[in-house]
Amino acid sequence: MKIIRNPKQMTAWSKEQAVAGGTIGFVPTMGFFHEGHLALMRRAGELADQVVVSLFVNPTQFGPQEDLAAYPRDFDHDQELAVGVGVDVIFAPESEDMYPTGFNTTVTVGEELTDRLCGAVRPGHFAGVATVVSKLFNIVRPDLAVFGEKDFQQLAVIRRMTEDLNLGVEIIGHPIIREQDGLAMSSRNTYLQEAEREAALSLSRALAMARTMTADGERHVESLTAALQKFILSFAGTELDYISFVDQFTLQPVVEVNKDTVLALAVQINGRVRLIDNGFVAGDEK
């Protein structure tokens, strides 16, 4: 496995693959790999000849009050895990090479997709994501890229941007990978203390509860939301960021649940750890 730090070297490597006729599957990450990341890398390996994983904790997608400095990092262990799933290149640029002095360009996706859900409490977050992903796509020049459906709004924003800017990258969504107890895998789960684990399970259990209620005939978002709110707040230390029933493509809120409706949840645990989860509530499960 190669480790490339310089963007121009990364592009040169990718151009060689293109000339040789090989396809590139790409997984952009912020590192601290867990089974969720590894599943994306395996999927990229099934779909393309070469797998490139970027490892970059992107400062522009963190707000001033957020956990940029504390975000967990373990490059040595990440390398071992990546080798284990057959990754060909880790692209791990320095921040100064991604955002040199004078950097002054932003890619934004319209507010219909970015000002709600996580965007409402994380202003500028999706501009940071769209800008860095467009940069990474231009540097790595992949044929396809695999993203986790856990960051469901991010996936919608990236699909929109990729199409709109003619980036020519096929975007693949990969289902959420969960712990045995149902908790959606996340690098931020390491922030959870033992006693907070139960509260963290409120998200996946609320999803299950919404599915049961829907299957039993309850389709009104207002009634579902009231029941879920009560349920989540019954766990000690939970605070709600949002409970949203939205269309999977437009992210617009819906009044009645249908097969394209995604329930998206964001919960703060003890005002310290922010967790998200999501899933379809009616029809085929995600």
Add this chain to the structure above:
Amino acid sequence: MKIIRNPKQMTAWSKEQAVAGGTIGFVPTMGFFHEGHLALMRRAGELADQVVVSLFVNPTQFGPQEDLAAYPRDFDHDQELAVGVGVDVIFAPESEDMYPTGFNTTVTVGEELTDRLCGAVRPGHFAGVATVVSKLFNIVRPDLAVFGEKDFQQLAVIRRMTEDLNLGVEIIGHPIIREQDGLAMSSRNTYLQEAEREAALSLSRALAMARTMTADGERHVESLTAALQKFILSFAGTELDYISFVDQFTLQPVVEVNKDTVLALAVQINGRVRLIDNGFVAGDEK
């Protein structure tokens, strides 16, 4: 010469060139070619194996009160001229293929480069330019692109964006091409009536006057601006948009002229035709 209308077909053609090892020189235009455009195409031909010219009157860079509908078009004549200078492909997409329903992404360059000069009177113009050029670069995938220095602020914005988004395209600026009487070539010159031609010459003559004054030792922007204003307004029907002495890279206004200072001018003729011109005022002439 090939004419390609579909973005995906354009990209497929470009990928073939890349595999075959050929380089692509690109000239983005809004058509209605004059000697200025042809000079850019010839330059692209000197620098690359294949020349692609895009011809697209981009609606998103026109303001609601601007001349989108009236903008001059003559596709047949443009084709003949392009053949004459050895262009290999004209890429002429339809607006619906560039901005399909749901389109929702914008590329912006920071206001230090975009809120002054033409950006002050054309809000949103440079976001329109940056977005369409990034799209065109992603579709055409050129090795280099040639832009006229007449649109001097546009060139600075595109250089910034191309570097910031890692587009991997070498940006070449080409000196302004002028009519025999000094008028900078522009598709909008066709709007000028015979009697307005004299007023239009106020721009190039003001540039010459600034160079003479500077060579004679006047370096204070305030004094130079006062003299130029008086001079330009002495032509019948002229109204000033701006007279700006700025750094060629940062576009920041300067107080004293030096070798990196560009004088940028925008003048309205009879409130109907807006013309721009620019040039270095001290040191080597542009």
